[in-house]
Amino acid sequence: MKKLLKNKFSIDIFSSLLAQVLIVILNLIITKIVSTHFSLDDFGVFNVAKRFAALFAFMVLMGLGISIPKYISFEVASNSNAEAYKYWKASLYILTIGIIITSMTCVIYKEKISEIVFGDTQYSYMVVPIILNAVGTCLSSLLFAYYRGYNRILIFNILQITYNVVLFILAIFLKNSLNLMMWWGLIWIFISLVFIVYIQIKYRYINEGYKEFFWGKGYIKKLLVFGFPRIFGEFALFGYFLVPLIIFTNKYSITLAGQLSVSINFFQLATTFFGVIGYVLLPYVSEKIAKKQYGLIKKQIKKIAILYFSLSVIIVAFIFFFTKQITILFFNTSYITSVIDTKITLFGIIPYVIYLLLRNPLDAISDIPINTINLIISFAILCGVVYYSNNVHAMGLGIIISSTILGVLSYISWNILFGKIEKLNNSRSR
Numbered sequence: 001m002k003k004l005l006k007n008k009f010s011i012d013i014f015s016s017l018l019a020q021v022l023i024v025i026l027n028l029i030i031t032k033i034v035s036t037h038f039s040l041d042d043f044g045v046f047n048v049a050k051r052f053a054a055l056f057a058f059m060v061l062m063g064l065g066i067s068i069p070k071y072i073s074f075e076v077a078s079n080s081n082a083e084a085y086k087y088w089k090a091s092l093y094i095l096t097i098g099i100i101i102t103s104m105t106c107v108i109y110k111e112k113i114s115e116i117v118f119g120d121t122q123y124s125y126m127v128v129p130i131i132l133n134a135v136g137t138c139l140s141s142l143l144f145a146y147y148r149g150y151n152r153i154l155i156f157n158i159l160q161i162t163y164n165v166v167l168f169i170l171a172i173f174l175k176n177s178l179n180l181m182m183w184w185g186l187i188w189i190f191i192s193l194v195f196i197v198y199i200q201i202k203y204r205y206i207n208e209g210y211k212e213f214f215w216g217k218g219y220i221k222k223l224l225v226f227g228f229p230r231i232f233g234e235f236a237l238f239g240y241f242l243v244p245l246i247i248f249t250n251k252y253s254i255t256l257a258g259q260l261s262v263s264i265n266f267f268q269l270a271t272t273f274f275g276v277i278g279y280v281l282l283p284y285v286s287e288k289i290a291k292k293q294y295g296l297i298k299k300q301i302k303k304i305a306i307l308y309f310s311l312s313v314i315i316v317a318f319i320f321f322f323t324k325q326i327t328i329l330f331f332n333t334s335y336i337t338s339v340i341d342t343k344i345t346l347f348g349i350i351p352y353v354i355y356l357l358l359r360n361p362l363d364a365i366s367d368i369p370i371n372t373i374n375l376i377i378s379f380a381i382l383c384g385v386v387y388y389s390n391n392v393h394a395m396g397l398g399i400i401i402s403s404t405i406l407g408v409l410s411y412i413s414w415n416i417l418f419g420k421i422e423k424l425n426n427s428r429s430r
Helices: 008-037 040-060 064-077 081-108 110-118 121-149 153-173 177-206 217-239 243-251 254-290 294-321 323-330 333-346 349-365 370-388 394-429
Strands: none
Touching: 008 040, 008 153, 008 254, 008 323, 040 081, 040 110, 040 121, 040 177, 040 217, 040 243, 040 254, 064 081, 064 121, 064 217, 064 254, 064 349, 081 110, 081 121, 081 177, 081 217, 110 121, 110 243, 121 153, 121 177, 121 254, 153 177, 153 254, 217 370, 243 254, 243 370, 243 394, 254 294, 254 323, 254 333, 254 349, 254 394, 294 323, 294 333, 294 349, 294 394, 323 333, 333 394, 349 370, 349 394, 370 394
8 A cells, every 4th residue: 555655646546536436426416406406308408508518618629638638748758848838838829719719600600509409499598608618618628638747636636626516516506507507617717717827927937938928830730730630539529428319309309318318427427437547647658658668558558457347347237236226316206217228328338448448548659540530430330320210229229339349449459559669669679
Protein backbone atom coordinates (compact mmCIF):
# COMPACT_ATOMS: atom_id res chain seq x y z
CA MET A 1 0.00 0.00 0.00
CA LYS A 2 2.85 2.39 0.87
CA LYS A 3 4.46 1.62 -2.48
CA LEU A 4 1.22 2.48 -4.29
CA LEU A 5 0.88 5.77 -2.41
CA LYS A 6 4.37 6.77 -3.55
CA ASN A 7 3.42 6.12 -7.20
CA LYS A 8 1.80 9.24 -8.70
CA PHE A 9 0.13 7.24 -11.48
CA SER A 10 -1.54 4.98 -8.91
CA ILE A 11 -2.54 7.96 -6.75
CA ASP A 12 -4.06 9.73 -9.77
CA ILE A 13 -6.07 6.65 -10.75
CA PHE A 14 -7.21 6.01 -7.18
CA SER A 15 -8.28 9.64 -6.61
CA SER A 16 -9.99 9.70 -10.01
CA LEU A 17 -11.94 6.55 -9.20
CA LEU A 18 -13.06 8.02 -5.87
CA ALA A 19 -14.13 11.18 -7.68
CA GLN A 20 -16.10 9.14 -10.19
CA VAL A 21 -17.82 7.16 -7.43
CA LEU A 22 -19.03 10.47 -5.99
CA ILE A 23 -20.03 11.73 -9.45
CA VAL A 24 -21.99 8.54 -10.21
CA ILE A 25 -23.81 8.80 -6.86
CA LEU A 26 -24.61 12.44 -7.58
CA ASN A 27 -25.87 11.57 -11.06
CA LEU A 28 -28.11 8.82 -9.72
CA ILE A 29 -29.57 11.22 -7.15
CA ILE A 30 -29.98 13.91 -9.83
CA THR A 31 -31.74 11.42 -12.11
CA LYS A 32 -34.06 10.46 -9.27
CA ILE A 33 -34.87 14.11 -8.53
CA VAL A 34 -35.42 15.04 -12.16
CA SER A 35 -37.52 11.97 -12.98
CA THR A 36 -39.69 12.75 -9.94
CA HIS A 37 -40.03 16.51 -10.52
CA PHE A 38 -40.46 16.39 -14.30
CA SER A 39 -43.30 14.88 -16.28
CA LEU A 40 -42.47 11.82 -18.38
CA ASP A 41 -42.42 13.98 -21.53
CA ASP A 42 -40.25 16.71 -19.97
CA PHE A 43 -37.85 14.05 -18.67
CA GLY A 44 -37.48 12.83 -22.25
CA VAL A 45 -36.94 16.42 -23.47
CA PHE A 46 -34.26 16.99 -20.80
CA ASN A 47 -32.36 13.81 -21.69
CA VAL A 48 -32.41 14.50 -25.42
CA ALA A 49 -31.46 18.18 -24.86
CA LYS A 50 -28.61 17.27 -22.50
CA ARG A 51 -27.14 14.78 -24.96
CA PHE A 52 -27.50 17.17 -27.89
CA ALA A 53 -25.72 19.88 -25.86
CA ALA A 54 -22.87 17.42 -25.23
CA LEU A 55 -22.73 16.58 -28.95
CA PHE A 56 -22.76 20.31 -29.82
CA ALA A 57 -19.93 20.97 -27.34
CA PHE A 58 -17.60 18.25 -28.48
CA MET A 59 -18.05 19.20 -32.12
CA VAL A 60 -17.13 22.82 -31.28
CA LEU A 61 -14.12 21.65 -29.25
CA MET A 62 -12.53 20.36 -32.46
CA GLY A 63 -10.78 17.54 -30.62
CA LEU A 64 -9.14 19.91 -28.11
CA GLY A 65 -10.14 17.61 -25.25
CA ILE A 66 -7.68 15.11 -26.74
CA SER A 67 -5.03 17.27 -28.40
CA ILE A 68 -4.40 19.65 -25.47
CA PRO A 69 -3.54 16.91 -22.90
CA LYS A 70 -1.47 15.13 -25.56
CA TYR A 71 0.67 18.10 -26.64
CA ILE A 72 0.91 19.91 -23.29
CA SER A 73 1.99 16.76 -21.41
CA PHE A 74 4.53 15.97 -24.16
CA GLU A 75 6.03 19.49 -23.99
CA VAL A 76 6.07 19.51 -20.17
CA ALA A 77 7.84 16.12 -20.16
CA SER A 78 10.35 17.63 -22.63
CA ASN A 79 10.91 20.60 -20.22
CA SER A 80 9.34 23.09 -22.62
CA ASN A 81 6.69 24.97 -20.63
CA ALA A 82 6.72 27.92 -23.03
CA GLU A 83 5.68 25.62 -25.87
CA ALA A 84 2.97 24.08 -23.69
CA TYR A 85 1.52 27.52 -23.02
CA LYS A 86 1.40 28.30 -26.75
CA TYR A 87 -0.79 25.24 -27.32
CA TRP A 88 -3.11 26.44 -24.55
CA LYS A 89 -3.35 29.95 -26.03
CA ALA A 90 -4.00 28.56 -29.51
CA SER A 91 -6.81 26.41 -28.12
CA LEU A 92 -8.55 29.52 -26.76
CA TYR A 93 -8.58 31.08 -30.23
CA ILE A 94 -10.02 27.93 -31.78
CA LEU A 95 -12.74 27.54 -29.15
CA THR A 96 -13.81 31.20 -29.24
CA ILE A 97 -14.29 31.18 -33.01
CA GLY A 98 -16.09 27.82 -32.90
CA ILE A 99 -18.51 28.95 -30.18
CA ILE A 100 -19.43 32.17 -32.02
CA ILE A 101 -20.05 30.52 -35.40
CA THR A 102 -21.96 27.49 -34.07
CA SER A 103 -24.10 29.48 -31.62
CA MET A 104 -25.18 31.97 -34.29
CA THR A 105 -26.04 29.14 -36.67
CA CYS A 106 -28.15 27.37 -34.04
CA VAL A 107 -30.06 30.56 -33.15
CA ILE A 108 -30.81 31.35 -36.80
CA TYR A 109 -32.04 27.82 -37.56
CA LYS A 110 -33.54 26.97 -34.16
CA GLU A 111 -36.86 25.70 -35.59
CA LYS A 112 -35.05 23.32 -37.93
CA ILE A 113 -32.78 22.09 -35.12
CA SER A 114 -35.82 21.55 -32.90
CA GLU A 115 -37.46 19.48 -35.63
CA ILE A 116 -34.33 17.37 -36.13
CA VAL A 117 -33.58 16.82 -32.43
CA PHE A 118 -37.07 16.58 -30.93
CA GLY A 119 -39.14 15.70 -33.99
CA ASP A 120 -41.24 18.87 -33.63
CA THR A 121 -40.72 22.63 -33.96
CA GLN A 122 -42.65 23.25 -30.73
CA TYR A 123 -39.43 22.60 -28.76
CA SER A 124 -37.50 25.46 -30.42
CA TYR A 125 -37.57 27.27 -27.03
CA MET A 126 -34.99 24.69 -25.85
CA VAL A 127 -32.35 25.71 -28.42
CA VAL A 128 -30.97 28.73 -26.49
CA PRO A 129 -30.71 26.76 -23.18
CA ILE A 130 -28.97 23.99 -25.14
CA ILE A 131 -26.48 26.54 -26.54
CA LEU A 132 -25.76 27.97 -23.07
CA ASN A 133 -25.29 24.47 -21.67
CA ALA A 134 -23.02 23.52 -24.57
CA VAL A 135 -20.87 26.66 -24.18
CA GLY A 136 -20.47 25.89 -20.46
CA THR A 137 -19.47 22.33 -21.37
CA CYS A 138 -16.98 23.61 -23.98
CA LEU A 139 -15.23 25.93 -21.56
CA SER A 140 -15.17 23.42 -18.70
CA SER A 141 -13.90 20.66 -21.03
CA LEU A 142 -11.03 22.90 -22.14
CA LEU A 143 -10.15 23.49 -18.48
CA PHE A 144 -10.28 19.75 -17.81
CA ALA A 145 -7.93 19.18 -20.77
CA TYR A 146 -5.51 21.86 -19.54
CA TYR A 147 -5.18 20.38 -16.04
CA ARG A 148 -4.86 16.85 -17.44
CA GLY A 149 -2.07 18.04 -19.71
CA TYR A 150 -0.16 19.46 -16.75
CA ASN A 151 -0.88 16.23 -14.86
CA ARG A 152 -2.80 18.10 -12.15
CA ILE A 153 -5.37 15.36 -11.83
CA LEU A 154 -6.53 16.45 -8.37
CA ILE A 155 -7.68 19.86 -9.69
CA PHE A 156 -9.27 18.12 -12.67
CA ASN A 157 -11.23 15.82 -10.34
CA ILE A 158 -12.34 18.69 -8.10
CA LEU A 159 -13.64 20.60 -11.12
CA GLN A 160 -15.55 17.54 -12.35
CA ILE A 161 -17.18 17.07 -8.94
CA THR A 162 -18.08 20.77 -8.79
CA TYR A 163 -19.67 20.52 -12.23
CA ASN A 164 -22.02 17.82 -10.98
CA VAL A 165 -22.65 19.45 -7.59
CA VAL A 166 -23.93 22.54 -9.45
CA LEU A 167 -26.38 20.35 -11.39
CA PHE A 168 -27.45 18.60 -8.18
CA ILE A 169 -28.27 21.89 -6.44
CA LEU A 170 -30.11 23.25 -9.47
CA ALA A 171 -32.11 20.01 -9.87
CA ILE A 172 -33.49 20.45 -6.33
CA PHE A 173 -34.90 23.92 -6.99
CA LEU A 174 -35.72 23.98 -10.73
CA LYS A 175 -38.77 22.04 -11.86
CA ASN A 176 -38.48 21.96 -15.66
CA SER A 177 -35.96 21.16 -18.38
CA LEU A 178 -35.82 24.73 -19.75
CA ASN A 179 -34.62 26.38 -16.53
CA LEU A 180 -32.35 23.50 -15.53
CA MET A 181 -30.48 23.46 -18.86
CA MET A 182 -30.21 27.26 -18.97
CA TRP A 183 -28.93 27.91 -15.43
CA TRP A 184 -26.60 24.91 -15.48
CA GLY A 185 -24.97 26.38 -18.57
CA LEU A 186 -24.79 29.97 -17.28
CA ILE A 187 -23.19 29.01 -13.97
CA TRP A 188 -20.56 26.88 -15.67
CA ILE A 189 -19.75 29.60 -18.18
CA PHE A 190 -19.05 31.93 -15.24
CA ILE A 191 -16.95 29.38 -13.27
CA SER A 192 -14.92 28.40 -16.34
CA LEU A 193 -14.22 32.02 -17.32
CA VAL A 194 -12.92 32.74 -13.81
CA PHE A 195 -10.41 29.87 -14.12
CA ILE A 196 -9.41 30.83 -17.67
CA VAL A 197 -8.77 34.46 -16.65
CA TYR A 198 -6.71 33.19 -13.69
CA ILE A 199 -4.60 30.98 -15.97
CA GLN A 200 -3.96 33.88 -18.35
CA ILE A 201 -3.01 36.21 -15.49
CA LYS A 202 -0.70 33.56 -14.03
CA TYR A 203 1.15 33.13 -17.32
CA ARG A 204 1.25 36.78 -18.25
CA TYR A 205 2.22 38.40 -14.96
CA ILE A 206 3.82 35.65 -12.87
CA ASN A 207 5.81 33.54 -15.33
CA GLU A 208 8.51 35.38 -17.24
CA GLY A 209 8.77 34.79 -20.97
CA TYR A 210 5.03 34.66 -21.70
CA LYS A 211 4.30 38.39 -21.88
CA GLU A 212 4.79 38.92 -25.62
CA PHE A 213 1.79 38.94 -27.97
CA PHE A 214 1.15 35.52 -29.43
CA TRP A 215 -1.05 34.68 -32.39
CA GLY A 216 -0.04 31.04 -32.67
CA LYS A 217 -0.78 30.32 -36.32
CA GLY A 218 1.46 27.26 -36.44
CA TYR A 219 0.06 25.89 -33.18
CA ILE A 220 -3.53 26.45 -34.26
CA LYS A 221 -2.80 24.55 -37.47
CA LYS A 222 -1.22 21.65 -35.58
CA LEU A 223 -4.14 21.40 -33.16
CA LEU A 224 -6.65 21.54 -36.01
CA VAL A 225 -4.81 18.95 -38.13
CA PHE A 226 -4.82 16.58 -35.16
CA GLY A 227 -8.26 17.50 -33.83
CA PHE A 228 -10.45 18.19 -36.87
CA PRO A 229 -10.61 14.57 -38.15
CA ARG A 230 -11.54 13.56 -34.61
CA ILE A 231 -14.66 15.74 -34.68
CA PHE A 232 -16.36 13.00 -36.66
CA GLY A 233 -15.36 10.53 -33.98
CA GLU A 234 -16.72 12.84 -31.27
CA PHE A 235 -19.93 13.15 -33.27
CA ALA A 236 -20.20 9.37 -33.45
CA LEU A 237 -19.35 8.95 -29.75
CA PHE A 238 -21.91 11.44 -28.45
CA GLY A 239 -24.38 10.52 -31.12
CA TYR A 240 -24.04 6.93 -29.93
CA PHE A 241 -26.62 7.52 -27.21
CA LEU A 242 -28.40 10.51 -28.74
CA VAL A 243 -29.22 9.50 -32.32
CA PRO A 244 -31.01 6.24 -31.35
CA LEU A 245 -33.22 8.31 -29.02
CA ILE A 246 -33.93 10.80 -31.83
CA ILE A 247 -34.82 7.92 -34.17
CA PHE A 248 -37.19 6.47 -31.58
CA THR A 249 -38.68 9.91 -30.90
CA ASN A 250 -39.49 10.33 -34.59
CA LYS A 251 -40.65 6.72 -35.12
CA TYR A 252 -42.69 6.42 -31.93
CA SER A 253 -42.90 9.24 -29.32
CA ILE A 254 -40.92 11.41 -26.91
CA THR A 255 -42.49 9.39 -24.08
CA LEU A 256 -40.94 6.14 -25.35
CA ALA A 257 -37.63 7.94 -25.81
CA GLY A 258 -37.81 9.01 -22.16
CA GLN A 259 -38.38 5.41 -21.07
CA LEU A 260 -35.56 4.07 -23.25
CA SER A 261 -33.20 6.77 -21.94
CA VAL A 262 -33.25 4.90 -18.61
CA SER A 263 -31.35 1.96 -20.15
CA ILE A 264 -28.86 4.38 -21.71
CA ASN A 265 -28.42 6.16 -18.38
CA PHE A 266 -27.55 2.84 -16.72
CA PHE A 267 -25.10 2.02 -19.52
CA GLN A 268 -23.35 5.40 -19.26
CA LEU A 269 -23.24 5.42 -15.47
CA ALA A 270 -21.81 1.89 -15.39
CA THR A 271 -19.06 2.80 -17.88
CA THR A 272 -18.18 6.09 -16.16
CA PHE A 273 -15.67 4.32 -13.89
CA PHE A 274 -13.82 2.91 -16.88
CA GLY A 275 -13.63 6.17 -18.79
CA VAL A 276 -11.94 7.98 -15.92
CA ILE A 277 -8.69 5.99 -16.07
CA GLY A 278 -8.42 7.04 -19.70
CA TYR A 279 -8.22 10.65 -18.51
CA VAL A 280 -5.04 9.74 -16.66
CA LEU A 281 -3.71 7.45 -19.40
CA LEU A 282 -3.56 10.05 -22.19
CA PRO A 283 -1.06 12.40 -20.48
CA TYR A 284 0.70 9.39 -18.92
CA VAL A 285 1.27 7.64 -22.28
CA SER A 286 2.26 10.94 -23.98
CA GLU A 287 4.82 11.57 -21.21
CA LYS A 288 6.27 8.05 -21.46
CA ILE A 289 6.50 8.34 -25.25
CA ALA A 290 8.48 11.59 -24.84
CA LYS A 291 10.83 9.66 -22.52
CA LYS A 292 10.74 6.53 -24.76
CA GLN A 293 9.59 4.30 -21.88
CA TYR A 294 7.52 1.89 -23.98
CA GLY A 295 7.88 -1.06 -21.62
CA LEU A 296 6.11 0.84 -18.82
CA ILE A 297 3.22 1.71 -21.15
CA LYS A 298 2.69 -1.93 -22.10
CA LYS A 299 2.91 -3.08 -18.49
CA GLN A 300 0.34 -0.56 -17.19
CA ILE A 301 -2.13 -1.21 -20.04
CA LYS A 302 -2.02 -4.96 -19.35
CA LYS A 303 -2.67 -4.48 -15.62
CA ILE A 304 -5.58 -2.13 -16.21
CA ALA A 305 -7.08 -4.44 -18.87
CA ILE A 306 -7.39 -7.26 -16.31
CA LEU A 307 -8.95 -4.84 -13.80
CA TYR A 308 -11.40 -3.53 -16.44
CA PHE A 309 -12.63 -6.96 -17.45
CA SER A 310 -13.15 -8.12 -13.86
CA LEU A 311 -15.01 -4.98 -12.81
CA SER A 312 -17.21 -4.91 -15.92
CA VAL A 313 -18.40 -8.48 -15.33
CA ILE A 314 -19.21 -7.71 -11.67
CA ILE A 315 -21.09 -4.49 -12.53
CA VAL A 316 -23.10 -6.12 -15.33
CA ALA A 317 -24.06 -9.06 -13.10
CA PHE A 318 -25.12 -6.80 -10.23
CA ILE A 319 -27.29 -4.49 -12.32
CA PHE A 320 -28.76 -7.42 -14.28
CA PHE A 321 -30.05 -9.22 -11.18
CA PHE A 322 -31.31 -6.05 -9.47
CA THR A 323 -32.49 -4.01 -12.46
CA LYS A 324 -36.07 -3.58 -11.28
CA GLN A 325 -35.11 -2.56 -7.75
CA ILE A 326 -32.46 -0.09 -8.97
CA THR A 327 -34.86 1.40 -11.52
CA ILE A 328 -37.51 2.04 -8.86
CA LEU A 329 -34.88 3.38 -6.43
CA PHE A 330 -33.32 5.91 -8.81
CA PHE A 331 -36.27 6.67 -11.08
CA ASN A 332 -39.86 5.75 -10.19
CA THR A 333 -42.45 3.05 -10.95
CA SER A 334 -43.37 4.74 -14.26
CA TYR A 335 -40.05 3.50 -15.71
CA ILE A 336 -40.42 -0.22 -14.86
CA THR A 337 -41.26 -0.88 -18.53
CA SER A 338 -37.60 -0.06 -19.33
CA VAL A 339 -36.26 -3.03 -17.32
CA ILE A 340 -36.09 -5.39 -20.32
CA ASP A 341 -34.23 -2.81 -22.42
CA THR A 342 -31.79 -2.16 -19.58
CA LYS A 343 -30.99 -5.87 -19.20
CA ILE A 344 -30.38 -6.23 -22.94
CA THR A 345 -28.20 -3.10 -23.12
CA LEU A 346 -26.02 -4.18 -20.17
CA PHE A 347 -24.24 -6.86 -22.19
CA GLY A 348 -22.72 -4.18 -24.41
CA ILE A 349 -20.74 -2.84 -21.44
CA ILE A 350 -18.06 -5.59 -21.39
CA PRO A 351 -16.76 -5.02 -24.95
CA TYR A 352 -17.32 -1.26 -24.68
CA VAL A 353 -14.85 -0.96 -21.78
CA ILE A 354 -12.09 -2.29 -24.07
CA TYR A 355 -12.63 0.79 -26.24
CA LEU A 356 -12.64 3.04 -23.15
CA LEU A 357 -9.32 1.57 -22.03
CA LEU A 358 -7.56 1.96 -25.39
CA ARG A 359 -9.02 5.14 -26.87
CA ASN A 360 -6.69 7.58 -25.06
CA PRO A 361 -3.51 5.50 -25.53
CA LEU A 362 -4.39 5.20 -29.25
CA ASP A 363 -4.62 8.98 -29.53
CA ALA A 364 -1.33 9.35 -27.65
CA ILE A 365 0.65 7.05 -29.95
CA SER A 366 -0.87 8.02 -33.31
CA ASP A 367 -1.79 11.23 -35.13
CA ILE A 368 -4.03 9.12 -37.39
CA PRO A 369 -7.64 9.29 -36.09
CA ILE A 370 -7.96 5.56 -35.49
CA ASN A 371 -10.67 6.00 -32.85
CA THR A 372 -12.69 8.10 -35.30
CA ILE A 373 -12.62 5.35 -37.91
CA ASN A 374 -13.59 2.67 -35.38
CA LEU A 375 -16.36 4.82 -33.89
CA ILE A 376 -17.90 5.71 -37.24
CA ILE A 377 -18.06 2.03 -38.24
CA SER A 378 -19.71 0.94 -35.00
CA PHE A 379 -21.99 4.02 -34.88
CA ALA A 380 -23.24 3.36 -38.41
CA ILE A 381 -24.07 -0.23 -37.44
CA LEU A 382 -25.94 0.95 -34.32
CA CYS A 383 -28.01 3.48 -36.28
CA GLY A 384 -28.74 0.90 -38.97
CA VAL A 385 -30.03 -1.64 -36.47
CA VAL A 386 -32.24 0.91 -34.69
CA TYR A 387 -33.56 2.58 -37.86
CA TYR A 388 -34.45 -0.53 -39.84
CA SER A 389 -35.92 -2.51 -36.95
CA ASN A 390 -39.57 -2.29 -35.99
CA ASN A 391 -38.86 -3.76 -32.55
CA VAL A 392 -38.82 -1.33 -29.60
CA HIS A 393 -35.99 -3.40 -28.05
CA ALA A 394 -33.75 -2.82 -31.07
CA MET A 395 -31.70 -0.17 -29.25
CA GLY A 396 -30.35 -2.65 -26.72
CA LEU A 397 -29.48 -5.18 -29.43
CA GLY A 398 -27.84 -2.46 -31.52
CA ILE A 399 -25.69 -1.33 -28.59
CA ILE A 400 -24.49 -4.92 -27.96
CA ILE A 401 -23.52 -5.46 -31.61
CA SER A 402 -21.91 -2.04 -32.12
CA SER A 403 -20.04 -2.12 -28.78
CA THR A 404 -18.60 -5.55 -29.57
CA ILE A 405 -17.36 -4.36 -32.96
CA LEU A 406 -15.92 -1.19 -31.39
CA GLY A 407 -14.07 -3.17 -28.71
CA VAL A 408 -12.60 -5.63 -31.22
CA LEU A 409 -11.48 -2.87 -33.60
CA SER A 410 -9.83 -0.95 -30.74
CA TYR A 411 -7.94 -4.05 -29.57
CA ILE A 412 -6.67 -4.85 -33.07
CA SER A 413 -5.68 -1.20 -33.71
CA TRP A 414 -3.73 -0.95 -30.46
CA ASN A 415 -1.77 -4.15 -31.03
CA ILE A 416 -0.85 -3.18 -34.58
CA LEU A 417 0.17 0.43 -33.87
CA PHE A 418 1.98 -0.16 -30.58
CA GLY A 419 3.75 -3.16 -32.11
CA LYS A 420 5.07 -0.93 -34.90
CA ILE A 421 6.30 1.69 -32.40
CA GLU A 422 8.08 -0.95 -30.31
CA LYS A 423 9.67 -2.47 -33.40
CA LEU A 424 10.88 0.95 -34.63
CA ASN A 425 12.28 1.84 -31.21
CA ASN A 426 14.12 -1.49 -30.93
CA SER A 427 15.68 -1.08 -34.38
CA ARG A 428 16.92 2.42 -33.48
CA SER A 429 18.44 1.28 -30.17
CA ARG A 430 20.58 -1.37 -31.84
